[in-house]
Amino acid sequence: MTLIMDRALLEIDDNARDVHFEDESCVGYDHDSQHVAITTMYNRCGTKQEQDKENVIFTNKVTFYKPSPENGTIITREHYLHIPVTCNLKRTQILGESFLPKTEQYVFHEERYGEFSLRMERYDSSNFQTPANDSGRVTLGTPLYFGIHLASVTNLTLLIESCWATGSSDPMDDHRYDIIENGCAIDSTTYIHAGFPQTFKTFTIAAFAFIGEYDRVYVHCSILICDNNDSGSRCTQGCLSRSRRSLQPAGYRSKPHTITSGPLSDASRSSRAMLFDTADGGPEYQDLLMTVAVSALCVLFSLTVIMALVIVRMCRHRRPELIGYQRVDNTE
Structure with missing residues (x-):
């Protein structure tokens, strides 16, 4: 989980590493010129895990502390800055x-x-x-x-x-x-x-x-x-x-x-x-159907003509027998 914080709210200078989690070894870094970011895995940097019926809840605390002396003395009245962090994961x-x-x-x-x-x-x-x-x-x-x-x-x-x-x-x-x-x-x-x-x-x-x-x-x-x-x-x-x-x-x-x-x-x-696609196949599908239909008709017509020619030819070859020609005697 990553927390991005406004640098002005933290009142820090240029060193983003002054910000850290509960585990002080987990420090912040520069997100951009105006923001500081800090990141941890769900099981690192002192992150704690809890649960309820709807969520898995991860909690941690971001801390910033850089005391400065008061009026040139050796004491300070500045406080730690604590930011509680909660990350809820729906279950x-x-x-x-x-x-x-x-x-x-x-x-x-x-x-x-x-x-x-x-x-x-x-x-x-x-x-x-x-x-x-x-x-x-x-x-x-x-x-x-x-x-x-x-x-x-x-x-x-x-x-x-x-x-x-x-x-x-x-x-x-x-x-x-x-x-x-x-x-x-x-x-x-x-x-x-x-x-x-x-x-x-x-x-x-x-x-x-x-x-x-x-x-x-x-x-x-x-x-x-x-x-x-x-x-x-x-x-x-x-x-x-x-x-x-x-x-x-x-x-x-x-x-x-x-x-x-x-x-x-x-x-x-x-x-x-x-x-066997549906008619919703679009123009290309319609063109394909038309081509197939025309081709089938052409083949059927060609077969019909060939059969007719064959039948006619067979009839011509058989014509003398059908008419019944007979030989007759020749006379002088």
């Missing part, structure tokens, strides 16, 4: 990813609040190292590998509380298929992986398509953020089956954050769509 966000992902990072920010980011990305294998590069066109039944990142915040962890798919980019679309619920995989092909860092969670699902007029699949996930040091948080409980849902976590948890990305499409369906 609830919504993340999403889709079968046709154009992955972007979702950064959450409010004025006078800090910021952090949640990002969901699709990978090409179960090692979750290389992002998928298939333009979102996938083959039904093949495994799809999704990973969710939490960045910019220390001592936090995340839980994939629920995931679902829709035929549109709207997470609230009634036409939906549930994948993960209460931290548990409910789709038979879904597997939630373990063994990754606290800020990176992953799951796998076999590719599918919606029945009917839906050529896209969007995946949405609801994410909870917890204190990694809180052994009673919702994130540490993981999957809550029906028999365990009555157990309420003792620690704090965030409200759900939802992100969405997509869409994914069936590769075979996409190929068919290229052959």
Whole structure:
């Protein structure tokens, strides 16, 4: 977190290093000619962390003290200048990813609040190292590998509380298929992986398509953020089956954050769509249809003429027999 202060309010000279956090080794620097800035990571320079039901709260104190003697004496009546600093991070966000992902990072920010980011990305294998590069066109039944990142915040962890798919980019679309619920995989092909860092969670699902007029699949996930040091948080409980849902976590948890990305499409369906596109394809599509139609008519006309010529020729070759010529005797 970074605090930018008006130099005039601090009443300092040119040395921005006279400003520091609780940890006096964390000093300020010149932001510009009129401002002084001071920066710290969330777990450095004496920064303290607290939590409530909606926020993760980081606090520190900026101090400036450079006493000057009073009236040439050896005493001073100047005070420390203390500036309390608070950075609130909202704990609830919504993340999403889709079968046709154009992955972007979702950064959450409010004025006078800090910021952090949640990002969901699709990978090409179960090692979750290389992002998928298939333009979102996938083959039904093949495994799809999704990973969710939490960045910019220390001592936090995340839980994939629920995931679902829709035929549109709207997470609230009634036409939906549930994948993960209460931290548990409910789709038979879904597997939630373990063994990754606290800020990176992953799951796998076999590719599918919606029945009917839906050529896209969007995946949405609801994410909870917890204190990694809180052994009673919702994130540490993981999957809550029906028999365990009555157990309420003792620690704090965030409200759900939802992100969405997509869409994914069936590769075979996409190929068919290229052959049978809609009339909304524009002038080029209309020109193509006209060219195909005219060409077909020309071929049909040519075949008709050829067949007519063949029939006429066959008739001429058979004409003597059809008329019934007979040899007659010659007389003198």
